[in-house]
Amino acid sequence: MGSPLVNAHEWPSGLTLTWSSLYGRWTYGVLDEYGLEATLLLPVPALAAPSAVSGVLPALMDGRHGQLPASEERWEHAGLLESWAESAALHGDDKYDAAYQAAEEEAETFLRWQEQLDGEEAVAPEPGAGLSQEGGEPAGLTRYRVLAMRTDEAHPGAATLTNYANARSVEEALAMVRRANERPGGLYGEQGLYRVVEVTEEGPAGEVLRQEAARRTFVNVVMDAALTETSQDITGMPNPEMFGVLCDFFTRAIVFPGQFGFPSGSDPDDDQMHTSDPSRALSRLLLQHLTHHELDLVEGAPSWPLLEDRHTADRDDDGQEEGSEASPELIEQVLAVCEPHYAAVTGTSAAQWDKELSRELVGMALRTVRLADREAYPKALEEYLVDNRARLEKLWRIYGPAGVFPRGVYHLIEQPGAFVLCERIDNAPMWLKGVWSRECESETPLERLQEAWLYGTSESDGR
Numbered sequence: 001m002g003s004p005l006v007n008a009h010e011w012p013s014g015l016t017l018t019w020s021s022l023y024g025r026w027t028y029g030v031l032d033e034y035g036l037e038a039t040l041l042l043p044v045p046a047l048a049a050p051s052a053v054s055g056v057l058p059a060l061m062d063g064r065h066g067q068l069p070a071s072e073e074r075w076e077h078a079g080l081l082e083s084w085a086e087s088a089a090l091h092g093d094d095k096y097d098a099a100y101q102a103a104e105e106e107a108e109t110f111l112r113w114q115e116q117l118d119g120e121e122a123v124a125p126e127p128g129a130g131l132s133q134e135g136g137e138p139a140g141l142t143r144y145r146v147l148a149m150r151t152d153e154a155h156p157g158a159a160t161l162t163n164y165a166n167a168r169s170v171e172e173a174l175a176m177v178r179r180a181n182e183r184p185g186g187l188y189g190e191q192g193l194y195r196v197v198e199v200t201e202e203g204p205a206g207e208v209l210r211q212e213a214a215r216r217t218f219v220n221v222v223m224d225a226a227l228t229e230t231s232q233d234i235t236g237m238p239n240p241e242m243f244g245v246l247c248d249f250f251t252r253a254i255v256f257p258g259q260f261g262f263p264s265g266s267d268p269d270d271d272q273m274h275t276s277d278p279s280r281a282l283s284r285l286l287l288q289h290l291t292h293h294e295l296d297l298v299e300g301a302p303s304w305p306l307l308e309d310r311h312t313a314d315r316d317d318d319g320q321e322e323g324s325e326a327s328p329e330l331i332e333q334v335l336a337v338c339e340p341h342y343a344a345v346t347g348t349s350a351a352q353w354d355k356e357l358s359r360e361l362v363g364m365a366l367r368t369v370r371l372a373d374r375e376a377y378p379k380a381l382e383e384y385l386v387d388n389r390a391r392l393e394k395l396w397r398i399y400g401p402a403g404v405f406p407r408g409v410y411h412l413i414e415q416p417g418a419f420v421l422c423e424r425i426d427n428a429p430m431w432l433k434g435v436w437s438r439e440c441e442s443e444t445p446l447e448r449l450q451e452a453w454l455y456g457t458s459e460s461d462g463r
Contacts, residue, residue, distance in 0.1 A: 326366035361417030
């Protein structure tokens with residue numbers, strides 16, 4: 001009897017069979033007519049015998065999804081692998097006991113098993129099926145990575161699930177993944193078991209977003225650890241100027257590495273004293289550690305002027321300093337410029353806006369406009385909003401209340417003042433971050449807006 005063949009009608013784009021370390025199970029992947037990669041589980045044990053896996057293939061290759069023969073037959077060496085895992089868990093991954101060392105010598109058996117499986121009816125899509133000549137993605141489409149998290153800790157499924165879709169936009173990719181997986185028997189199961197938390201484009205832009213997410217995760221871990229270790233009764237606190245220097249150092253070196261240069265090195269023009277929640281926590285922990293070792297931070301004669309003196313030259317004729325509050329009249333002028341553009345882009349009206357919140361947002365943004373530029377700023381903002389109309393429309397469509405993400409995640413976008421923040425993100429991002437960290441309890445809203453504006457609205461993001 002000949003080997004079974006893939007049913008071309010049921011599997012027009014081919015079929016792949018793999019052992020997934022993510023799910024710890026045998027899976028098969030399907031590339032549908034939309035270019036969506038879906039992963040489904042085989043009804044066999046995680047360490048199934050080769051005969052159990054090959055027994056499923058005829059029905060699977062014929063496209064009979066609901067009639068796959070289930071099997072509980074395990075591979076003859078499954079117990080050996082499980083003992084390895086138990087030993088590694090007890091002794092770590094660098095030192096093993098004698099039994100583990102003896103078992104490790106039998107690893108060739110595992111390799112032979114893999115070779116045996118590879119020799120049995122391997123199933124793969126036809127070369128080039130649904131792909132462009134360059135390979136990797138269907139012609140004219142963009143490859144997206146869709147990450148979902150489990151919402152119920154009691155659910156036995158994986159904590160996170162990753163799918164990939166080739167689509168024309170992020171909305172289409174998200175819809176494709178949900179359509180394929182939010183159903184009984186699908187990866188997401190019934191609606192609500194998994195929640196999509198991230199959709200990113202594969203490629204340089206997506207890599208930038210993942211690096212930023214990794215930075216935030218690291219900073220959160222560092223801050224949580226510092227807050228746990230820091231006592232509430234710190235003695236020997238230096239004066240605000242010296243504490244500000246410590247916060248500025250940790251903000252540049254740890255919280256935003258490579259984003260803030262140092263005035264003594266790569267960024268001699270940046271004399272702003274930056275701060276953030278993580279940097280304040282680290283500064284307090286450093287002071288506590290010095291106190292524990294009886295090393296008090298003693299002030300000497302400063303070799304540079306104090307902060308107040310350094311900004312004396314940066315005052316206008318009325319004695320107003322750079323970074324000071326803008327006048328109420330200027331705030332209203334800027335809002336008068338911004339609101340018509342916001343209404344045209346969003347289709348909303350003043351009755352739906354929080355005017356007071358918008359004034360606060362504009363007030364913080366104007367702190368980052370130099371005194372000499374403030375009079376001309378309303379006109380400059382007008383030109384900026386006209387030039388960036390397409391980006392603003394895309395920002396509202398994707399990140400607004402009717403967009404892809406749950407309402408409230410990007411809540412700043414729901415106020416006209418957000419358009420002023422976008423202009424400042426493009427032209428004074430570091431200064432804006434510093435003002436925001438001093439004035440607001442959480443940096444997350446601004447960070448989300450900045451991420452959306454810089455990486456989610458460009459012409460090359462495929463959305």
